[in-house]
Amino acid sequence: MSGEIAKAFARAEARGEGALVAYAMAGDPDLPRSVDVFTALVEGGADIVEVGVAFSDPIADGPVIQGAAERALKAGSTLRRVLDEVVPEVRRRCPETPLVIMTYVNVIMAFGEERFAKLAKERGVAGAILPDLPPEESASLRATFDAAGVDLVPLCAPTTPPARAEAIAKDARGFVYCVSVAGVTGMRAQLPPDLSQRLDLVRRAASVPIVAGFGISTEEQARTLSAHADGVVVGSALVRAAHAEGPDAARALCANIKRGLKR
Amino acid sequence: MSTQTATGRFGRFGGRYVPETLVPALLELEEAYAAARADPTFDAEVARVLREFVGRPTTLTPARRLTEAWGGAEVWLKREDLAHTGAHKINNTVGQVLLARRMGKKRIIAETGAGQHGVATATACALFGLPCEVFMGALDVERQALNVFRMRALGAVVRPVESGSRTLKDAMNEAMRTWVSQVSDTHYVIGSAAGPHPYPTVVRDFQSIIGTELRTQAQAAFGKLPDAIVACVGGGSNAMGVLHPFIADAGVRLIGVEAGGHGLDSGQHGASLTLGTEGVLHGSRSLVLQDADGQIQEAHSISAGLDYPGVGPELAHLAKTGRMEVRTATDDEALAAFYEVARMEGILPALETSHAFARGRELARELGKGKYLVINCSGRGDKDVATISARGVPPAVGVKA
Ligand SMILES: Cc1ncc(COP(=O)(O)O)c(C=O)c1O
Numbered sequence: 001m002s003g004e005i006a007k008a009f010a011r012a013e014a015r016g017e018g019a020l021v022a023y024a025m026a027g028d029p030d031l032p033r034s035v036d037v038f039t040a041l042v043e044g045g046a047d048i049v050e051v052g053v054a055f056s057d058p059i060a061d062g063p064v065i066q067g068a069a070e071r072a073l074k075a076g077s078t079l080r081r082v083l084d085e086v087v088p089e090v091r092r093r094c095p096e097t098p099l100v101i102m103t104y105v106n107v108i109m110a111f112g113e114e115r116f117a118k119l120a121k122e123r124g125v126a127g128a129i130l131p132d133l134p135p136e137e138s139a140s141l142r143a144t145f146d147a148a149g150v151d152l153v154p155l156c157a158p159t160t161p162p163a164r165a166e167a168i169a170k171d172a173r174g175f176v177y178c179v180s181v182a183g184v185t186g187m188r189a190q191l192p193p194d195l196s197q198r199l200d201l202v203r204r205a206a207s208v209p210i211v212a213g214f215g216i217s218t219e220e221q222a223r224t225l226s227a228h229a230d231g232v233v234v235g236s237a238l239v240r241a242a243h244a245e246g247p248d249a250a251r252a253l254c255a256n257i258k259r260g261l262k263r
Numbered sequence: 264m265s266t267q268t269a270t271g272r273f274g275r276f277g278g279r280y281v282p283e284t285l286v287p288a289l290l291e292l293e294e295a296y297a298a299a300r301a302d303p304t305f306d307a308e309v310a311r312v313l314r315e316f317v318g319r320p321t322t323l324t325p326a327r328r329l330t331e332a333w334g335g336a337e338v339w340l341k342r343e344d345l346a347h348t349g350a351h352k353i354n355n356t357v358g359q360v361l362l363a364r365r366m367g368k369k370r371i372i373a374e375t376g377a378g379q380h381g382v383a384t385a386t387a388c389a390l391f392g393l394p395c396e397v398f399m400g401a402l403d404v405e406r407q408a409l410n411v412f413r414m415r416a417l418g419a420v421v422r423p424v425e426s427g428s429r430t431l432k433d434a435m436n437e438a439m440r441t442w443v444s445q446v447s448d449t450h451y452v453i454g455s456a457a458g459p460h461p462y463p464t465v466v467r468d469f470q471s472i473i474g475t476e477l478r479t480q481a482q483a484a485f486g487k488l489p490d491a492i493v494a495c496v497g498g499g500s501n502a503m504g505v506l507h508p509f510i511a512d513a514g515v516r517l518i519g520v521e522a523g524g525h526g527l528d529s530g531q532h533g534a535s536l537t538l539g540t541e542g543v544l545h546g547s548r549s550l551v552l553q554d555a556d557g558q559i560q561e562a563h564s565i566s567a568g569l570d571y572p573g574v575g576p577e578l579a580h581l582a583k584t585g586r587m588e589v590r591t592a593t594d595d596e597a598l599a600a601f602y603e604v605a606r607m608e609g610i611l612p613a614l615e616t617s618h619a620f621a622r623g624r625e626l627a628r629e630l631g632k633g634k635y636l637v638i639n640c641s642g643r644g645d646k647d648v649a650t651i652s653a654r655g656v657p658p659a660v661g662v663k664a
Contacts, residue, residue: 056558057432057544059439060282066426078556105280106543110557132543134286137278157284159446164287182284183444 004098004126005151005174008047009209009230018222018261019231021175021211022046022238022254023102025068026053026086027077029243034072035089040247041238042094044254047231049094050129051086052239053079053103060104060131062186064236068243079103079111083123091124098126100153100174105133105141113141117148127151127174135168142173156202158182158192165198169206176210177233178202180225186236188215191225199228217253222260232261271460274584276550276576279459280543281439288446293461295366300468305365312357313472316390317347319354321473323480323637328607335627336490336634340608341477341505343641350613350642351473351501352383356452358469360387363450370394370445373452374438376403376431376497377568377615378410379642380454385419395419398438400430403567410646428561431497431571435545455498456575459546463503463575470504477637478508485635491516493626494639495619496536496589497568499575501641507577510586518626519578520618522564523591531563535574536582536589544573550582565594565650566614568642592621601644602657613642614650 012019022041026034038049054069054077061069087099101120108116108130120128127150133141135154142152151174156165159182169176178199180191195212203210212225213233222232234257241249271277279289299305313319322345326338343351356373363371371393375381381397388395397414401423404411414421427433435458442451456466474492481489492509494502496519509515524532532538539550544559552560552572564570581587592600597614600621604612612620619638627636644651 056427057436059436059545060443062440073558080556104543106551106553106559107557109542110553110555131282132280132546134279134281134283136286137280155283157282157286159284159287161287179282179284181444182446184440 005048006208008098009175012047012231016263017258018226018229018263019047019209019211020045020254020258020261021048021050021213021231021233023050023052023233023235024238024242024250025065025072026051026082027072027075028068028239029071030075031077031081031085035086036247037242037250038090039093040251041254042097044251045258046097046254048098048100049090050100050102050233050235051082053077053082053101053107055104055107058104060184062184062236064240065185068239079107079116083119087123087125099124100127100129101125102129105130113144117144117150120150121148125150127153129153129177131155153177155179158198162201165202166205169202169210172206172208175208175230176202176206178210178212178229179214180212181215183214185214187217191215191221196228203229219256219260222257226261226263232257271464273577273580275541276548276579277460277463278548279546280548281459281546282443284443285446289459289461291366296362296461296465299362299365305361309358309361312361313354317353317357318345319472320476321345323477323484326608329623332607333624333627335632336630336636337485338623338627339484339635339637340640341473341637343473343501343639344610344612344616344643348379348383348386349645350379350383351470351504352380352454353386354472354504355454355466355469355500356380356383356387359450359452359465360391360393364391364393366450368450369448370396371450371452372396372398372438372441373454374398374431374434375454376434376570377566377613378403378407378414378646379568381419381421382410382413382417384452385414385417388419389417396422398422398424398434398441400428400434401425402429403431406650407567407646408649431567432559439545455500456503456577457498457545457547457573463547463577466500467503467507467577470500471507473501473504473639474506474508477505481635481637487635488512488515489637490630490634491518491626492637492639493518493520493619493622495569495615495641496521496574496578497571497615498573499578501639503575503577505639506587517581517587518622519582519587519589520622521589521591522566522569522618523593523596524563526593527591532591533562533564533569533571534591535572536578537591539574547576549574549576549579565597566618568613568615569618590622592618596621598651598654601651610640611644612640613644614647616641
């Protein structure tokens with residue numbers, strides 16, 4: 001456990017707020033300017049930042065994040081460069097905010113699992129989320145991450161049966177990422193009616209905080225969910241705002257969602 | 264010898280690298296498949312449809328003029344081009360659509376490259392009355408226009424995919440994304456021996472009818488097993504289908520031919536067994552064409568069905584352990600083989616299949632006289648006539664200039 005993630009949730013809790021886990025794509029529109037986007041997320045109130053590392057074939061992502069990944073790859077983003085050029089600078093500007101790398105397992109495998117875990121820790125990364133690495137395939141990678149002190153955050157899906165969800169939650173590192181909708185990333189006007197019930201179940205079993213993510217983009221959605229989760233993840237809406245209007249728009253959207261998370 | 268080491272693993276390869284949302288569906292499929300296989304009425308129904316509708320068994324044809332011209336081993340052709348819809352792909356789609364029906368699924372989705380798998384899926388869906396949606400790279404929609412028409416005529420919805428390289432890899436990404444959002448009532452019919460467990464096993468098993476028939480037919484035709492069997496390799500379904508029943512027969516050489524594209528040193532090819540490195544693409548760990556940062560590279564082949572930067576995990580295992588030999592054929596070699604087979608044997612092979620034929624001469628000569636070489640004729644070439652004729656008019660033969 002890095003401990004850093006737990007502290008960030010505790011700080012939000014102490015302020016009477018749900019945590020905002022905010023995602024952006026490293027390298028979109030280029031590496032230096034994505035540092036400004038990450039900084040804006042924190043200024044807008046993000047408690048934890050997910051640093052997206054682009055992959056050529058992102059099967060868990062909808063069109064908005066696919067587009068961001070394409071731009072990042074064109075701009076020359078690689079895992080190595082994100083760890084060397086983005087992470088240290090974001091850490092320098094926002095030393096309190098835990099950073100979690102979000103990418104696909106092939107990017108980590110190509111880099112070398114152990115080499116990644118070590119370098120990530122060195123650069124100040126608190127955890128990682130790999131949406132195409134389900135529990136059955138994650139044992140060895142997680143042991144490597146545990147040894148280095150990097151949290152491998154697991155995901156729970158709407159299709160995950162209750163017993164499986166409880167097992168995932170009990171054994172989690174960092175936090176549990178509850179995928180709100182069966183589908184890919186992207187904004188949704190409506191979240192499934194059984195979501196709060198699923199969140200309650202995972203929360204009861206979890207040894208760490210739980211967050212809801214996928215499809216969330218408004219203050220109102222954040223307000224509804226903050227009764228059932230310790231925080232929410234916002235991704236596509238922030239990526240779109242930053243891409244269309246720049247860091248200020250992403251900062252404003254974070255502040256907006258933060259209002260919904262006040263308890 | 265079995266190549267299966269643990270659930271869904273072939274040595275180091277295989278596994279189930281998919282979003283958590285899909286894991287329960289894959290577990291459900293694995294269970295339903297095991298139950299179906301244990302139920303003799305299921306096998307009987309698959310066999311009945313293959314006989315009555317697909318026209319199996321497909322014949323084993325002696326290639327007399329090629330044998331003579333190549334001057335080595337006796338060449339025989341396993342004629343999957345004669346299966347209904349014109350390729351081996353139908354063996355798998357009949358099996359999977361029957362399985363989906365048994366599981367109570369209400370709709371079918373599929374990806375396709377050359378369009379043969381899309382046509383075969385649309386055909387099985389028409390036969391069993393299920394709605395069908397096929398994802399196809401926009402580039403492939405252009406170069407396989409005949410098959411796009413066939414799918415639509417059969418009642419399927421064809422969705423052109425504009426992302427990435429606009430080919431098979433991107434069609435598969437989009438099919439997976441769609442499946443994630445409709446997983447409860449939809450079955451995804453993967454068309455090659457690739458993808459997350461249990462697909463590589465399911466597809467291989469349904470395609471193994473090719474090799475199983477070949478064993479019997481070879482005994483009847485020349486009184487022994489073949490000395491070598493050669494198949495083209497895209498994702499690997501026709502290769503696994505014809506080769507798998509012979510893995511335990513040490514005396515049978517197994518050979519796969521990959522797309523050499525513009526040449527192995529051109530960077531434009533589909534030779535993932537030859538030049539790929541270990542990685543995860545489309546749900547399994549296998550050999551993939553990727554750069555040092557783990558980004559998947561675009562493949563290239565004149566044949567849409569071989570234009571894929573990955574390969575099924577069991578083939579990766581067979582290649583790495585040396586049980587299967589791997590060769591490549593370039594676009595130009597495949598084109599030349601297309602005309603050679605057309606004129607010597609009266610068969611227009613698919614461009615994919617032409618890659619296997621392109622290595623025929625050297626294999627026949629290596630084996631030598633008195634040996635038997637079987638080429639898996641995975642499909643017919645009607646779908647490719649636009650691509651091939653765009654390269655110029657057929658060369659004249661027998662006419663002195
Ligand atoms: C006739 C034919 N042969 C071969 C292939 C390659 O696929 P696989 O390697 O799965 O047999 C295709 C794919 O579309 C095909 O249509």
